[in-house]
Amino acid sequence: MITAAVGLSHSPLIGKNDPAPDVLAAVDAAVDEARAFVRAFDPELVVLYAPDHYNGFFYKEMPPFCLATEANAVGDFGSAAGPLSVDTEAARAIARDVLDHGVDLTISARMTVDHGFVQPLEVLFGGIDRVPVVPVFVNGVATPLGPVSRIRALGTAIGEAAAELDRRVLFLGSGGLSHDPPVPVLDGAPPRVADALIEGHPPTPEQRLRGEQRVIQAGRDYAAGSTAMIPINPEWDNLVLDTLAGGRLEDVDGWSVEWMGAEGGGSAHEVRTWIAAFASLAATGKYRMTSRFYRAIPEWIAGFAVATATQEATR
Ligand SMILES: O=C(O)CCc1cccc(O)c1O
């Protein structure tokens, strides 16, 4: 089995609130490189780690992570809606193996996903139905969050399980790095907001549009220097990337939830998807980061990074 990993930041503001042309061109070049990397690797299966933004998972029951054997996208922010091409058989096999390894995985037989899952599939593969995928939700917004060591354990167990499949597997992490978008918080929320976060009533089209407009406005404010949100933190983002590039994954076990939030903002916990993806790759052997791009892009509310990595032995 041959494995590879890609980490890719997402933002629903891409194309809606773009940075200066030179920044956009640099991002496009980095994403093109990742696309070429994926095309050359030609994965037979993609294990996709992504967060949710209160479109699929709610406080009525909020697992720390969850593997899907089927998944449907809601189509938020104009992203694709409908079924993902989930490899149900591979998903079930991986789930069984992960549970056997002692990681308490939640299973969804029909997961609802949002732009966190959809955007990397659209960007790298041109759609949500192009490649067999095993979607794995990793909670990155809904506190309380458990220790990062458990995310590394999840990634390791999934990597070991994927190694049994005898296929070319790409581990893909979606999100991060430092950013502080206006995602609602249950703690102290007014009753109507709390009820929505707990129950997950599907929003009306008008409610969805209003929520999306709020995020777009927040991007404009962030770019204009608003201090209402925790700023993008390039030093911390590069520490995260250095850790992954150096293969020092054990380091993340010492990263506290509080430290990550203080350094990187409320949605910095989305880097858990990167940690899971690189832990999966590490579980299949020594790896090497083959490309790495980073830029702070307040217009997108994103410490925006793209990185690719392969097993050392394959190159
Ligand atoms: O849907 C939402 O509420 C948040 C949207 C959002 C905005 C900026 C960066 C992100 O990573 C992100 O997910």
Ligand SMILES: [Fe+2]
């Ligand atoms: Fe996000």
